[in-house]
Amino acid sequence: WDRIGAMQRATLVQLLLPLALVSVGGANMAPSPTLASAGASTPGVPMPTCADTDSPSLRLRGGCATAVAGWKSWHPVILALLGTSFGWFMTALGAGAVAIHRLGLPEAAYRKVLDFMLGISGGVMTAASFWSLLAPALEFAESQGWGQHAYVPVAIGFICGGALLQVTDALLGQMQSSLEELDLYKQVATSEASATRTQRLRRLIMLLLAITIHNFPEGMAVGVAFGAIGSTPTATLGGAISLALGIGIQNFPEGLAVSLPLMREGVSPLRSFWYGQLSGVVEPIGGLLGAAFVHYCRPMLPFTMSLAAGAMIFVVADSLVPEMQAHGNKALAMQGLMLGFVIMMVLDVTLG
Structure with a gap:
């Protein structure tokens, strides 16, 4: 000494x-x-x-x-911004993984990776819809005096969430006629005038727009979870964090699902990354709106939480499941879905 x-x-x-x-x-x-x-x-x-x-x-x-931990006293809107920013970061990280294109793997290998990761995304979103949104919504509805009829506001919100996304998809379909005016479309269409290539590019752009729009309810779900902290025994900070982690994990393959096909169609790596990460920009916006609305309008909590859950389930059923089963990798995709569900369940039980 x-x-x-x-x-x-x-x-x-x-x-x-x-x-x-x-x-x-x-x-x-x-x-x-x-x-x-x-x-x-x-x-x-x-x-x-x-x-x-x-x-x-x-x-x-x-x-x-x-x-x-001092951060537990932070405003729910600030926590929602941090949680959804993590989701945006994971989207950008997935888009940056476009560098695996340089490995020169065959097309089938890329598709297997994408389909498996999209399956994980579907499993995470399905589990998050129940564990982090629907269950707390039912509890809060019971505490509001709905009693045995607590399912009423939750069911209405769930149906409205799916209907909202269905209307959005219908509006998205009407945008197909104007795709030729996009700079991204012109970049590839002028390099090769193949009809098949043009059709595939149109489908990729629609996928980009769909993922961008569908990221909004995911961000809203995270924001609602943070805004509802303390409303019910299951609406905890740990549960909100687990939801943010789960959404962030499933955002990784979504970013890759946009950037990798674009690069394989001839778009430059930098532009492919840019469009891939751009699909996650709307998530913090949805998180801020969801957290602020729930924090200042508590009576609407059962409706807003189930609305976010309905929107997420619609995304899984309408977009992720058909996409991950469209290339002959159904078994692998379903394994990913089961794994994603377990991952989200473990996160919610452990942190919640």
Whole structure:
């Protein structure tokens, strides 16, 4: 000890002091004799906990270090922005994975990877719709006095969510006639006038627009989950975080599903990445709107949560499932779907 300098001794003390405090508290988090005797000598006076004191040592000794995270007091809208920004980042990360095109793998290998990852996306979204949205919506409807009829606002919201996406898809179909005016379309169409190539490009652009539009309800779902924190026993911060993580995970293959086919059709790697990550821009916007609406309009919570769930289920049934089964990889895609469901379930149970 005498051979080391004062700076090194101070550093060791700073590192070892928290460990010493935790060890004094005991692995079983037993209260100290002083606190125990104080509580026992004063009937009716509860033992002090980490929520009742500002003492750092008591927090460490009581094993309550996880309860002092300052970010838990942040506004739900800010938390929703962070959660949906993570989803946008994962979309961009998936779009950046377009670099695997340089590996020179056959077309069948690319399709297997995409279909499996789209299956994971479908499983995550299906599980998230129930664990993180529908179940809390039913609980909150019961607490509002709906009782045995709590399914009424939830069912209405769920149907409206699917109907909203169906109307959006109908409007999207009317945009096909103007695709030739897009700069992206011209870039490829002028390089090769093949009718088959043109048709495939049109389908890719529609996929880009569809994923962009469908990312909005995903962001709204994350925002609603953060805005509903504390409304019901199941509407917790951990549950909202698990939903944000799950949506972020399933955004990775969506970004790749846009950028990789574009690059294989002759679009430059940089432009392919740009359009891929662009599909996730609307997610933070949806998250902000969802969190703000739920936070300031609590009575609408069962409807808005089920609305987001209905929109997500519509995306899975209308877009992801047909796309991942259209290239002869049905079994692989279904394995991915099952895996995605389990991943989201584990995240929700563990963090929620």
